[in-house]
Every structure is written in structure tokens, then in C-alpha cells.
Amino acid sequence: MSEGKKEIVPFDKIQGIASKNVPAYSNGYDDFVSFEGFYVHGIFTGFNGQSVEFARRWLLLRKSCIFQNIRSAADMWQELTYVERVTDGEKFHLKTYSNGSTHKPKCDALLIYPRSEKSPYGHVAIICEVQENFIRIVEQNYRFHYWSSNYARQIPMLYRNGLYYIEDYYNVYGWMEIENNNQLKTLDESNINLILQKYQQPKPSGELQRCFILNKTFDYDYSSFYVDNRKDSCLIQSNDNDFCYYKADENFFVNISSTSNELYRLFMQVTYHIIHNDELLTLFEIPNQLWFRIRRSWADECDFDMIDHMTFKFDGQSLKLYQYEANHALAILQSAIAQEKRAQVMNLNYxxxxxxxxxxxxxxQWKRLNIKTIVHILIDNDEEDLETVLYMQKVMTEAGINSKLCLLPNDLYWKDSMIVDTDGEIVKIVWKSWNWETIFQDFRDKYRYNEEDIGWELMSDERPCVSDILLNEQIRIIEPLWKSITHHTAFVSVLTDMFPNHPSILQNEWFLSEDSEHLPCINWSMEEQNNCIIKPYDAKENFIINDSMEEYLDYDHFSQEIFSRKSTENSDEIIVSWMIHGLCSGFSICEEENLFTNGNNSKTYCCTM
Incomplete structure (x- = not known):
């Protein structure tokens, strides 16, 4: 079987095992950087999926050594001169041999590759076997197939004019061997307790800083730019002549990426648990006519999970998952996409x-779905989301997918029990922006309950409604039905029950307990709103004005501890982490004008690294 036909291993899944006990994890794509920190026995080894991370982890587990932090694999050739044993701090020098050396490569050597157009950071691998005409190596982030044996690749080696040449597809700097390699032993249970504390570092929280450009004048609050001959608007938040943005360091990016990816994996465990629990589905008020469909969607449509978001609070030390009603998630996504242009407009140094x-x-991700039919994009008259919908259509086009915008309810019709568009094209795959709770409510409104037959009775209508389309068994949905569970209001409370001591999950209660009577909370059944700002009350309906109190949020029998750091007198930071098919791909910074808001008052800001 050719290389191109081999199965691609998803990110964070094991491709193979090197040297008996060192897993090699897939990075999915060679130019993707997860910023997810990898730790072994408290020692930071690098970013998950990267070649440098694998080399450092291999040295740690097989030789009890690590090397210093390095900017990229290519820099190892010039900047790395020794490795350190973590049990006593002794340094073991590295000896370099350029490709075309008189010295034959040895097992356990580091094979170093320079930067190239297709490999801008270079590459590093470990030589695990040396024969007369080839070497075998173990590595991460080069190819993403499952290993057929205990090595990743076999590379030809030539001996010509007394010199040894490793003939790989990409140029090779050469190899680096550890002097006195025979003195190094594996790191196992017998010597883990000897690891020096200086090598074990707590996971860094990172820094997030609010910055201003002072006395800068723009003609308008919106700075315009053009993309593909279409004018877009890039909102720059201002206060008189001062313009605000955020700066984050690499450690913060590592923190938000690692936390988001870890929590998403927990989300999937909780989703599975709820989907297969009748009692929870009943408490979630999911129509029982849809239970089987949801379970089948979970089994068959996991690949159709496209984009999601998590929201966090950050106090300078800890990130905490936050129950935030982002009613305009698409608008926040548009702001995230536009950050590069926004930073250029503001002339930031980043x-x-x-x-x-x-x-x-x-x-x-759209390419990976390998869609061969038209994707119908469902829209309504909400102009606020139209910018992002058009952007997503542009992404589909770039991925080689044909699409159509369909304005509901005008552009789709029933025809012979099928749903078709104005051109008579049968609707087979759709991308939607509505949340599933809205769709379920539409389902209840559209169908009336017949008590005698104990079933749902369709109300006659010429045109399909939203629920007719998105709950249709003949139509595939991008952002499938099983995500109705993950996005449910009460989901986080089940997450808390299953993982009660997780450091990134706030205390949650779905139904108020007796103890909750003594805690300040928001009760949505008695909410007062003024310009969409929700006022917090305690359980005795007293308005809370003491902002230093430990606050709890109650949302339709739901309460959550609030974890807050005020960045200004009248605003509160929300970090929105964007997940693409389960992987953190970046984040946005929002500020609420008031701590309790439904999302309409939030502002989004440019964030640079």
C-alpha cells in the first residue's frame, strides 16, 4: 500500500511505541502546533505532537536525561551542546557528525534536519537501528500513519569514498551522539523519586495583559478592509482616543490550549454518559422521540463535529470553565478570524x-469530510451573523465544497416527502448556526401532542420549518444532533458530578440544594433586565450589591460559582477558546460591561502573542 493511502492517525492518538515504552503521538498535520504542554513526572517535555517533544521525552525515559528549552528542532544543531541527567544534574556532552562523515551513525543518536520551505522549524528523530545500507528511526510529526513495527521509517544510508551519507527525502544536518552514553540508564519506578526538583516545574499559568494605544485617532469606530473584493468591518474598541487590546505570553497560550483540549476530552466522556442514560435525558427534557436518533448520531456522526467554543475566567493564576450564555457565538468567531487584520490596522508589534x-x-476540517454534494447553509434574517456565515461559505469554497445560502422559510420546499431548494436540488447536507435547544422548541411548537395516540402530530405546512430540516433522517447535519447534549444548559453540572475535583471546573448545581438558600445567586425565574443586563439576587430575592461576595449563578434551576477578575471598573474578561473538531485552535478575549450579561453587551478585543 502506498504512503498516500495509509490511514491518517488523529491528533494525540498513538502511532507506535519506540524502545518498548515511549509512545509516539500523532500531530495530525506537520504544520499544526497544538500548544498543549506535555509533562512526564512533572517535567515539561514540549508541545504535544512535536518532534522536539518526542526527542526530549525519549531521552528522559530511555536515558534519564533532558536538554534545555530550544526554539526549534533546527536550532539543536548549533545551540545544543549537552544533555542533563535529571537524577543528579550531571551533564553529558553531545558530539556532532555532519552528514557525509567518516563516523558511522550509532543507535540512540539524534538525527537533526535543517529548516526548509516545507519544514520551517526543521525536524529531529532518534536513530534506533543501524544496518549496512539503512538506518531506522523513531519520531513524531513527520508522517501520521500507524507504525508497522517498532520504528517509524527506514532511511537509506550510503557509504561512498569513506563517508557515510543518510539519504532522506529532506536534507539532513547530521547526527548528534551522547558521550559516555553507556553510563545512562532508563528512568523507571526505582529512580523516579531521585528526580531533582529543579527539573520538575508546575504548569505555568501565563500572563494576560490589557494594553492601550494612547491618543490614537481613527475616523470611525470601525476600520474597514477588503477581503476577496468584499468589504468587511473590523471593530476596534475605543475609549475616547485610547484603543484597547490584549497581550498574552506563550505560557498563557499553552495554558488555554492544554486546558481546553483536556476538558473537551472530558466533555466527550460526559456526553456519552448522558446519551446512554434515560433518566438524564428525561431531566434534560429531550423529547423521547429523539433519543434513538441522538444515540445513532453519536455512533455515526462524530466526524461532523466542526467548531465549538468554551468560555473561561482567568484570575492571573487559574483558568476556570465558565457557564456563559454566548448568544452571539458566530459574531465572536468573526472577531477571532479578523484579529490579524485588526492587529495590522492598529499597527501592533506582535x-x-x-x-x-x-x-x-x-x-x-471541511476537506477532511470529503463532501461531494452541495452543502445548504441555513440562514435567517439575522444580519449580525451574516458576516460569519459568508466567511464560512468562503472556507467551504477553499476546501473544494459547493454550497448554497438558503434563507428560511422562503428558500426550501417539500416535494414528494423530500426537502428541496428553489432550484429543485434535494437537500442532503446542511450547516446550521442555530443551537439545538432552539430547534427542539421549534419542534414542540410545530408539532402538537396528541394525548389519545400518545404521539406527535404534524401540523400541515407547505414549507419545512427548522426542525423539519434539522431533525430529518435523510439529511446530514454539520454540528450533528448529539451536540444537543454537550450544549445543554445542565451539561456542566453533570460534568461537575463526574469530575468533582477537577481544578478547572467550578462548583455547579443543577437543582438548588438546601445549602444554596444561604448563597447569593441569580434566579432566572425572577430576573430583572435592563438593557440585557441581568441583576443578581440571592435566594431570598435580595438584590446583591456587594461585589466582593462569593457569587453563584442560577439558570433555570442551575447554579454555578462565579470566578471573576475585574480588569476594569465596569468590565469582566471572558476567554473564549475555539475548538475545531475537538482541538483548541485559538482564543478570543471578550469583556462584559457587567458581570451578569446574556452576551449581547460583550465586546471582543484583539489579542497578540
Whole structure:
């Protein structure tokens, strides 16, 4: 079987095992950077899926050594001169041999590759076997197939004119061997307790800083730019002549990425638990006519999970998952996509923005679905979301997918029990922006309950409603039916029950307990709203004005501890982490004008790294 036909291993899944006990994890794509920190016995080994991370972890587990932090694999050739044994701090020098050396490569050597157009950071691998005409290596982030044996690849080696040449597809700097390699032993249960504390570092929280451009004048609050001959608007938040943005360091990016990816994996465990629990589905008020459909969607449509978001609070030390009603998630997504242009408009000095990978990853995910039919994009008259919908259509086009915008309820019709568009094209795959709770309510409104037959009776209508389309068994949905569970209001409370001591999950209660009577909370059944700002009350209906109190949020029998850091007198930061098919692809910064808001008053800001 050719290389191109081999199965691609998803990110974070094991491709193979090197040297008996060192897993190699797939990075999914060679130019993707997860920013998810990997730790072994408290020692940071690098970003999950990267070649440098694998090399450092291999040395740690097989040789009890690590090397210093390095910017990229290519830099190892010039900057790395020794490795350190973590049990006593002794340094073991590295000896370099350029490709074309008189010295034959040995097992356990580091094979170093320079930067190239297709490999901008270079590459590093470990030589695990040396024969007369080839070597075998173990590695991460080069190819993403399952290994057929205990090595990743076999590379030809030539001996010509007394010199040894490793003939790989990409150029090779050469190899680096550890002096006195025979003195190094594996790290196992017998010597883990000897690891020096200086090598074991707590996971860094990172820094997030609110910045201003002072006395800067723009003609309008909106700075315009053009993309593909279409004018877009990039909102720059201002206060008189001062313009605000955020700066984050690499550690913060590692923190938000690692936390988001870890929590998403927990989300999937909780989703599975709820989907297969009749009692919870009943408490979630999911129509029981849809239970089987939801379970089948979970079994068959996991690949159709496209984009999601999590919201966090950050106090300078900890990230906490936050129950935030982002009613305009698409608008926040649009702001995240536009960060690069926004930073350019503001003439900021930066390395990259907090969402620099999002576009590329969105295109790849659409390509991965391998859709050969037209995708119908369902829209309504909400102009606020139209910008992002048009952007997503552009992404589909870039991924080679044909699509149509369909304005509901005018552009779709019933025809012979099928749903068709105005051109008579049968609707087979749709992408929607509505949340599932809205769709379920439409289902209840559209169908009336017949008590005698104990079933749902369709109300006659010429045109299909939203629920007719999105609950249709003949139509595939991007953002499938099983996500109705993950997005449910009470989902986080089940998450808390299953993982009660997780450091990134706030205390949650679905139904108020007796103890909750003594806690300040918001009760949505008695909410008062003024310009969409929700006022917090305690359980005795007293308005809360003491902002230093430990607050709890109650949302339709739901309460959650609030974890807050005020960045200004009248605003509160929300970090929105964007997940593309389960992987953190970046984040946005929002500020609420009031701590309790339904999302309409939030402002989004540019964030640079």
C-alpha cells in the first residue's frame, strides 16, 4: 500500500511505541502546533505532537536525561551542546557528525534536519537501528500513519569514498551522539523519586495583559478592509482616543490550549454518559422521540463535529470553565478570524495573534469530510451573523465544497416527502448556526401532542420549518444532533458530578440544594433586565450589591460559582477558546460591561502573542 493511502492517525492518538515504552503521538498535520504542554513526572517535555517533544521525552525515559528549552528542532544543531541527567544534574556532552562523515551513525543518536520551505522549524528523530545500507528511526510529526513495527521509517544510508551519507527525502544536518552514553540508564519506578526538583516545574499559568494605544485617532469606530473584493468591518474598541487590546505570553497560550483540549476530552466522556442514560435525558427534557436518533448520531456522526467554543475566567493564576450564555457565538468567531487584520490596522508589534491557526484548520476540517454534494447553509434574517456565515461559505469554497445560502422559510420546499431548494436540488447536507435547544422548541411548537395516540402530530405546512430540516433522517447535519447534549444548559453540572475535583471546573448545581438558600445567586425565574443586563439576587430575592461576595449563578434551576477578575471598573474578561473538531485552535478575549450579561453587551478585543 502506498504512503498516500495509509490511514491518517488523529491528533494525540498513538502511532507506535519506540524502545518498548515511549509512545509516539500523532500531530495530525506537520504544520499544526497544538500548544498543549506535555509533562512526564512533572517535567515539561514540549508541545504535544512535536518532534522536539518526542526527542526530549525519549531521552528522559530511555536515558534519564533532558536538554534545555530550544526554539526549534533546527536550532539543536548549533545551540545544543549537552544533555542533563535529571537524577543528579550531571551533564553529558553531545558530539556532532555532519552528514557525509567518516563516523558511522550509532543507535540512540539524534538525527537533526535543517529548516526548509516545507519544514520551517526543521525536524529531529532518534536513530534506533543501524544496518549496512539503512538506518531506522523513531519520531513524531513527520508522517501520521500507524507504525508497522517498532520504528517509524527506514532511511537509506550510503557509504561512498569513506563517508557515510543518510539519504532522506529532506536534507539532513547530521547526527548528534551522547558521550559516555553507556553510563545512562532508563528512568523507571526505582529512580523516579531521585528526580531533582529543579527539573520538575508546575504548569505555568501565563500572563494576560490589557494594553492601550494612547491618543490614537481613527475616523470611525470601525476600520474597514477588503477581503476577496468584499468589504468587511473590523471593530476596534475605543475609549475616547485610547484603543484597547490584549497581550498574552506563550505560557498563557499553552495554558488555554492544554486546558481546553483536556476538558473537551472530558466533555466527550460526559456526553456519552448522558446519551446512554434515560433518566438524564428525561431531566434534560429531550423529547423521547429523539433519543434513538441522538444515540445513532453519536455512533455515526462524530466526524461532523466542526467548531465549538468554551468560555473561561482567568484570575492571573487559574483558568476556570465558565457557564456563559454566548448568544452571539458566530459574531465572536468573526472577531477571532479578523484579529490579524485588526492587529495590522492598529499597527501592533506582535509575533502572531491568538487565532492565527483557525482559518487553516477550518479549511482542513471541511476537506477532511470529503463532501461531494452541495452543502445548504441555513440562514435567517439575522444580519449580525451574516458576516460569519459568508466567511464560512468562503472556507467551504477553499476546501473544494459547493454550497448554497438558503434563507428560511422562503428558500426550501417539500416535494414528494423530500426537502428541496428553489432550484429543485434535494437537500442532503446542511450547516446550521442555530443551537439545538432552539430547534427542539421549534419542534414542540410545530408539532402538537396528541394525548389519545400518545404521539406527535404534524401540523400541515407547505414549507419545512427548522426542525423539519434539522431533525430529518435523510439529511446530514454539520454540528450533528448529539451536540444537543454537550450544549445543554445542565451539561456542566453533570460534568461537575463526574469530575468533582477537577481544578478547572467550578462548583455547579443543577437543582438548588438546601445549602444554596444561604448563597447569593441569580434566579432566572425572577430576573430583572435592563438593557440585557441581568441583576443578581440571592435566594431570598435580595438584590446583591456587594461585589466582593462569593457569587453563584442560577439558570433555570442551575447554579454555578462565579470566578471573576475585574480588569476594569465596569468590565469582566471572558476567554473564549475555539475548538475545531475537538482541538483548541485559538482564543478570543471578550469583556462584559457587567458581570451578569446574556452576551449581547460583550465586546471582543484583539489579542497578540
Amino acid at each position: 509575533n502572531f495573534t491568538s487565532s492565527f491557526q483557525m482559518h487553516c484548520l477550518l479549511v482542513r
